[in-house]
Amino acid sequence: MLISYKWLQEYFDGKLPKPEEIKNALTMHSYEISEVLKDKNDFIFDIDVLPNRAHDSLSYFGIVREIGMLLDLKTKFPDLNKSPVKYSSNFTGQVQIDKGLKSSDFLTLKIENPNECKRATKRLVIDVQVKESPDWLKEKLSKFGQKSINNIVDATNFVMMEIGQPVHAFDFDKLKTGPNGKKDISIKFANNKEKITTLDEGHYILDKDILVIHDGEKSLDIAGIKGGVDTGINEKTKKIVLSVCSFNPKSIRRTSKKLGLQTEASKRFEADISPEMVYMAMQRLSQLVSELSGGKVSEDILDEYPRKSNPYKMGASIGEINKILGTEIKKREFEKILDKLGFEYRKIEPFDEIKKLIPEVENKPYKFGASVSFDAPNYFDCSSLTAYLFAQAGIQIPRISIDQYIFGEEVSEKDAKFGDLIFLNTGNGKIHYETIEFIKGTKVQEGIDHCGLYLEDGKVLHTSRFNGNKVDIQNTKENPSFKTIIGYRRFTNNEERFVLTIPYYRNDLRIKEDLAEEIGRIFGYENISYDLPQKGSDAKKDKVFYYSNLIKNFFVNEGFSEVYNYAFVDNGEIELLNPLTNDKKYLRDSTENQIKNNLELNSKYSDLLALDEIKIFEIGKIYKKDREKLCLSLGIKKKNLPAQTGEKETQSYIEEIKNKLSETLQMKIVAKVDGGVLNIDLEDLINKLPETNSYEKLFKEFSENYKDTRNICLPTGRKYKNISQYPFVLRDIAVWVPEEVKSGEVLKLIKQNSGELLMQSKLFDEYKKDDKVSYAFRLVFQSQDKTLTDNEINKVMKKIEGRIIKKGWKVR
Amino acid sequence: MTEHSENKEKGHYHPLTLTMLKIGKIFDDLGFEIVDGPHIEDEYHNFDALNIPANHPARDMWDTFWIKTRTNNADLTQTKNADNNKPQIHPVKSCEAGILPEAKLFNRVNTDKNISINLRKNLRESALLRTHTSPVQIRYMEKNKPPIKIIVPGKIFRYEATDATHEAQFYQLEGLMITKNTTLATLKGVLKEFLEKFFEEKIDIRFRPSYFPFVEPGLEVDATCFRCAKENLSTALKTGKTNPRCSICKGIGWIEIMGAGMVHPKVLENCGINPQEWQGFAFGVGIDRLVMLKYGIPDIRMLYSGDLRLINQF
Known part of the structure; x- marks a missing residue:
C-alpha cells in the first residue's frame, strides 16, 4: 500500500519526524516497509500490510493511528460523529x-x-x-x-x-x-x-x-x-x-x-x-x-444494523505474557505499554469482578444458543453465562460446556470453591460426549450437557430451560436436577489480571497470544534475551536421513559428484493442474533422462573440470501414481573412448560400485544398469537396514570427505567463483627437468606466470629418460568477460616458456 | 593411464547437501530430531491444520501447485491479485479422488491423547505440492506427544515464476520445539546458536513483527551481516560503519533470514495437544538462501542445473 508522507502530515498537529525515522519505527514495531520513494517534494512509503492487520491498517486512518501510538504524536482525527471537519486547505469541510x-x-x-x-x-x-x-x-x-x-x-x-x-x-x-x-x-x-x-x-x-x-x-x-x-x-x-x-x-x-x-x-x-x-x-x-x-x-x-456486537473483552496476567515472550516485564512497565497502546483497561482480581457481576445477570432470561458477543448480558444459556462472566474477568474460556470441561483444571468436589465451574449430565438436554471446538474430538465418556458457576456451600449460579428458565442461584444438595455431577474445573488462581476492552478496529486481538504480540512489539523484541536450552544429543535418529547421507559419503569418497535435478519435467505419471510452463507439466517418475543430460552437459566441460570421466549421483524423490519414492541414481560417462568400449567399461564399473556399496551397507542391492545409469529404490533399501542410534559415523565421514574437498578446491576461502560464459582454450606443455625436480615445482612456476586466465591445470603424462624427466601438463584458459584469442594465449604461453628456459629447463 | 584404481580423487557434495548436513549436525547436538514428510500433500495438512482456513486471505501468502485429479480439472479459476497482478489459481470444487490414491475420510483414534483426530474432515480433497515444510509439524504432532524438538529439512514448491532469486522448487528448514516453557527467548537462543555455528561468525539476532497464521506472535528474524559487521558488530552497527557496498546486506548490517514465532494454540489443538499445558516455537528458513548467502552464489537456478562447474567448487 502506498502512503504519502505529506498526506500523513495532515493528521498530525506537530511536525512529523523524518521519513527515515517513521520507516524505522514501523519496521521494528508494526509492518514491513518495502521502500521509501522520493516523489518530488514528498515521500511515498510502500507498506506491506500482512493479512492480520489488513482490517485496521489498509488506510490513512490505520497508519496514522499506528504512527501516533509508536512515536507518541498527537493525532487530529476528524470526529465524524459530530461536526464536519476541514482537512485540506482547499476544502471547507462544509456539508449542505x-x-x-x-x-x-x-x-x-x-x-x-x-x-x-x-x-x-x-x-x-x-x-x-x-x-x-x-x-x-x-x-x-x-x-x-x-x-x-x-x-x-x-x-x-x-x-x-x-x-x-x-x-x-x-x-x-x-x-x-x-x-x-x-x-x-x-x-x-x-x-x-x-x-x-x-x-x-x-x-x-x-x-x-x-x-x-x-x-x-x-x-x-x-x-x-x-x-x-x-x-x-x-x-x-x-x-x-x-x-x-x-x-x-x-x-x-x-x-x-x-x-x-x-x-x-x-x-x-x-x-x-x-x-x-x-x-x-x-x-x-x-x-x-x-x-x-x-x-x-x-x-x-x-x-x-441487525446485530451490533458488544465490545470485545479479554485479559491476561503479566505472568502469562512473560511466559510466552520469555521476558520479565514488571507491572509498571506493563501498564506503560498498555497506556501507549491506548486500550481501555482495568486491573482486577477475577473473583471480585465475577462477584460484582452476579446481581447484574441474575434473573436474566434463558435463551438457547445465546451469543456472548451479541446477546449477553440480556440473554444467556448455561455456558454463555460462564463464558461471559469469565470474559468480563479477563479470562477467555471456550464457549461450549463440554469444551470448558476439558479446558479447565480438574478439582475435586471437596476442594471446589468460589469461581470454579461445575459440570453435569442432567439427562435433559443434548448430551455431548466429545469436544466441539477446543481440541476437537476429545472424549468425555460421562457426557455433559450443563454447567454452572460454583459459589459456595453447594450453591451454584446457572441458567437452564428445564429449571427456572432464567439465571438464578440454586443449591446442588437440594435440587434433584444436580444429581449427576460430572466434575469441577478451575480456570484461575485469582491472580491479578488486566482486562482490556479491545477497540472495534482491532479484531485481531482475541486470545492472550495476540496480546503477547501486541505487548512484545511495543516492549521491543530486541529486549528479549537469549536463552539456549541444555545441549544434548539425545534425539531420536532418522533412518532415511542417516542412510541416505551415509550413501552420499560413500559416493563422494568414490569420486562421484552430487547433482540435484528438478521435480518438474515434460512427462510423468502425475500431472500438475497449473504448470508453470508446458514442458514442466509433470512430476518426474524417473531420473534417467536428467542424469543422462547431466552427463552430456558436464562432459563438454571435462577439460575445464580436469576430469577424465564424469561420475555423478543424485538422491531425490520420484513421483509415482501409488507413492513418491526416494531414488538413488548414478551415471558415468568416460571421455575419449569409442562408444562400445566405453559402455562396456562403465557397465562393469557401475557393477563394481554397486557391489562395493552393498558391502558397505551389508545389504544386497538389486538394480539394473542401463546405458551408464543406475537407479536404486532407496526407500526400499533403507527400510531393510537396521535402525541407528547415532549419527557419529555419518558426521565423521562427512567431515573427513569435506575437509579434503575444501582444501583442494577453494584454497582462498569458501567463496564461489563465477562460471564464465565464454569458451575455454586448451594448451598442452611438456617440460624436461632434472629428475630430482618434482612435478609440483614445475606446475608452480607455470601457475605463477600464467595470470588469472588459467582456470585449470593437470599433469597428464610423465616420462623418464636418463637423468631427466618430462612432465606434460594440460592447461585450460578462460576469461570471465570475453572470448580469448589465440594471440592472447600465445602471449601467456610465451611468458611461461621464457621462465622455464630461464630456469635452465627445456620445453619439449 | 589406467582408471579407477588410481583415481583416488574424491567427488563433491552438492552445496545443498553440505548445508543440510551441517544444519543436521548443529541441531542434532541440540537434541533435535531430524524428520521429513511427503511432498504431495493434502489441503488439510498444508493449510487448514496450520490455521489457514479456506476463504481466508492468508491463503494468498502461498502460491500453490495443484495436482490434477479426475474431478478438479475443469474447476479451475484464475484470479488476478490486486497487489501484483499475479494470477492465482484455486481449484474451486472439491474432488474426491483422481490420479492420486483416494484420500479417504477417516477418523483415527489416538488413545494416548483420548481424542479422535478428524484428519480429513472439512477437507476439500485437493492434492497439492507442499508449499512449506510446516505440514510435517502437523504430521509429527499427530503421532507424538510433547516434549517435541524436531527440524525438517526438505523440498518445497511454490507456484512462482523463476529468476535469479526465485525458484518454483527449493529447500526449507522447519524447526519446532514444544515443551512446557519454551518462549521467544528460547527461540532467540536456539537461532543464535544455529546461525553462529552455521556461518562460523559471531551473530546477533533481531525480531520484527510479522504474520504467519500458524504462529502467534509471528516474527521476521534478521541476523547481523556475517561478512560486513563481523569485526566489531555492535560498534559497526551503532556507528553505521557497515560497508554500503556489501553484497550481502547492502550496508544495513542486517539480513532478513527467516520467519518464526510461537506455535498458535489452534495448531496445537488441531494435533490434540493441549495449549493450556504446552507451548513452543516454530521457524522456517530457506536453505537455498543460506547456501547463496554463505557461498556467494548469485543465482538459485544454478543449484538445480547439475553443472559440476559449480558443484565441484565445493
Whole structure:
C-alpha cells in the first residue's frame, strides 16, 4: 500500500519526524516497509500490510493511528460523529444538509441475509453536479496510483483510502421505482445465471451464492466487490444514493475467487473490517460529495444494523505474557505499554469482578444458543453465562460446556470453591460426549450437557430451560436436577489480571497470544534475551536421513559428484493442474533422462573440470501414481573412448560400485544398469537396514570427505567463483627437468606466470629418460568477460616458456 | 593411464547437501530430531491444520501447485491479485479422488491423547505440492506427544515464476520445539546458536513483527551481516560503519533470514495437544538462501542445473 508522507502530515498537529525515522519505527514495531520513494517534494512509503492487520491498517486512518501510538504524536482525527471537519486547505469541510429532505421518503432498505451483510447504510443526495475533481483531490488519488474519473467517483476512492471502508454511489434515477413510489433497495443473493456488467466493463454471470445489492428488478452491484455499469455515475447524474455497507469476509472472498475479480474493495472486506466504520465513512462521504458537487444531503441516513456486537473483552496476567515472550516485564512497565497502546483497561482480581457481576445477570432470561458477543448480558444459556462472566474477568474460556470441561483444571468436589465451574449430565438436554471446538474430538465418556458457576456451600449460579428458565442461584444438595455431577474445573488462581476492552478496529486481538504480540512489539523484541536450552544429543535418529547421507559419503569418497535435478519435467505419471510452463507439466517418475543430460552437459566441460570421466549421483524423490519414492541414481560417462568400449567399461564399473556399496551397507542391492545409469529404490533399501542410534559415523565421514574437498578446491576461502560464459582454450606443455625436480615445482612456476586466465591445470603424462624427466601438463584458459584469442594465449604461453628456459629447463 | 584404481580423487557434495548436513549436525547436538514428510500433500495438512482456513486471505501468502485429479480439472479459476497482478489459481470444487490414491475420510483414534483426530474432515480433497515444510509439524504432532524438538529439512514448491532469486522448487528448514516453557527467548537462543555455528561468525539476532497464521506472535528474524559487521558488530552497527557496498546486506548490517514465532494454540489443538499445558516455537528458513548467502552464489537456478562447474567448487 502506498502512503504519502505529506498526506500523513495532515493528521498530525506537530511536525512529523523524518521519513527515515517513521520507516524505522514501523519496521521494528508494526509492518514491513518495502521502500521509501522520493516523489518530488514528498515521500511515498510502500507498506506491506500482512493479512492480520489488513482490517485496521489498509488506510490513512490505520497508519496514522499506528504512527501516533509508536512515536507518541498527537493525532487530529476528524470526529465524524459530530461536526464536519476541514482537512485540506482547499476544502471547507462544509456539508449542505437539506432540512426536510429525507432519504426514507425516497428509499427503503432491507438486508435479506444478515449473516452475509453485517450492516448497510444509504443516503440520498440531490442537485449534484458531476464534474472534474479539483487538483488537490486528483493529487491525493495519484499518491496511491488511482486515476481521477469524476468528483463523485473520486470522492468514493478517497474515502476508502482515508478510512479503509469501501463506499459506493449509485445514480438514483437509474434505480427502479417500486409500487410505493420509492426505490426499494435490498441486499440479497443473486438469481442463478443472472448477468451483470461492472463499471470496468467486465461481464459476469452470477449465481445464488453471490451477494448483490438489488432494486427489485436487477442487481446493481456485486456486493463488496464492484459496482454495476447500469447505475454508474456520469455527467448527467443529478441525484445519487450513497451506499456504505459491511459484509461477511468469507463470502466476499469466495465470490471474488469464484468470479476471478479482486478489487481494492474486496481486499478490504476480505480482511474483516469492522461494521462500526460504516457510519464514519458515510459521514465522510457525505461531506466530500456535498462540497465537491454542490449536492444537498438528506438529513437522515437509512441504517440497517441487525446485530451490533458488544465490545470485545479479554485479559491476561503479566505472568502469562512473560511466559510466552520469555521476558520479565514488571507491572509498571506493563501498564506503560498498555497506556501507549491506548486500550481501555482495568486491573482486577477475577473473583471480585465475577462477584460484582452476579446481581447484574441474575434473573436474566434463558435463551438457547445465546451469543456472548451479541446477546449477553440480556440473554444467556448455561455456558454463555460462564463464558461471559469469565470474559468480563479477563479470562477467555471456550464457549461450549463440554469444551470448558476439558479446558479447565480438574478439582475435586471437596476442594471446589468460589469461581470454579461445575459440570453435569442432567439427562435433559443434548448430551455431548466429545469436544466441539477446543481440541476437537476429545472424549468425555460421562457426557455433559450443563454447567454452572460454583459459589459456595453447594450453591451454584446457572441458567437452564428445564429449571427456572432464567439465571438464578440454586443449591446442588437440594435440587434433584444436580444429581449427576460430572466434575469441577478451575480456570484461575485469582491472580491479578488486566482486562482490556479491545477497540472495534482491532479484531485481531482475541486470545492472550495476540496480546503477547501486541505487548512484545511495543516492549521491543530486541529486549528479549537469549536463552539456549541444555545441549544434548539425545534425539531420536532418522533412518532415511542417516542412510541416505551415509550413501552420499560413500559416493563422494568414490569420486562421484552430487547433482540435484528438478521435480518438474515434460512427462510423468502425475500431472500438475497449473504448470508453470508446458514442458514442466509433470512430476518426474524417473531420473534417467536428467542424469543422462547431466552427463552430456558436464562432459563438454571435462577439460575445464580436469576430469577424465564424469561420475555423478543424485538422491531425490520420484513421483509415482501409488507413492513418491526416494531414488538413488548414478551415471558415468568416460571421455575419449569409442562408444562400445566405453559402455562396456562403465557397465562393469557401475557393477563394481554397486557391489562395493552393498558391502558397505551389508545389504544386497538389486538394480539394473542401463546405458551408464543406475537407479536404486532407496526407500526400499533403507527400510531393510537396521535402525541407528547415532549419527557419529555419518558426521565423521562427512567431515573427513569435506575437509579434503575444501582444501583442494577453494584454497582462498569458501567463496564461489563465477562460471564464465565464454569458451575455454586448451594448451598442452611438456617440460624436461632434472629428475630430482618434482612435478609440483614445475606446475608452480607455470601457475605463477600464467595470470588469472588459467582456470585449470593437470599433469597428464610423465616420462623418464636418463637423468631427466618430462612432465606434460594440460592447461585450460578462460576469461570471465570475453572470448580469448589465440594471440592472447600465445602471449601467456610465451611468458611461461621464457621462465622455464630461464630456469635452465627445456620445453619439449 | 589406467582408471579407477588410481583415481583416488574424491567427488563433491552438492552445496545443498553440505548445508543440510551441517544444519543436521548443529541441531542434532541440540537434541533435535531430524524428520521429513511427503511432498504431495493434502489441503488439510498444508493449510487448514496450520490455521489457514479456506476463504481466508492468508491463503494468498502461498502460491500453490495443484495436482490434477479426475474431478478438479475443469474447476479451475484464475484470479488476478490486486497487489501484483499475479494470477492465482484455486481449484474451486472439491474432488474426491483422481490420479492420486483416494484420500479417504477417516477418523483415527489416538488413545494416548483420548481424542479422535478428524484428519480429513472439512477437507476439500485437493492434492497439492507442499508449499512449506510446516505440514510435517502437523504430521509429527499427530503421532507424538510433547516434549517435541524436531527440524525438517526438505523440498518445497511454490507456484512462482523463476529468476535469479526465485525458484518454483527449493529447500526449507522447519524447526519446532514444544515443551512446557519454551518462549521467544528460547527461540532467540536456539537461532543464535544455529546461525553462529552455521556461518562460523559471531551473530546477533533481531525480531520484527510479522504474520504467519500458524504462529502467534509471528516474527521476521534478521541476523547481523556475517561478512560486513563481523569485526566489531555492535560498534559497526551503532556507528553505521557497515560497508554500503556489501553484497550481502547492502550496508544495513542486517539480513532478513527467516520467519518464526510461537506455535498458535489452534495448531496445537488441531494435533490434540493441549495449549493450556504446552507451548513452543516454530521457524522456517530457506536453505537455498543460506547456501547463496554463505557461498556467494548469485543465482538459485544454478543449484538445480547439475553443472559440476559449480558443484565441484565445493
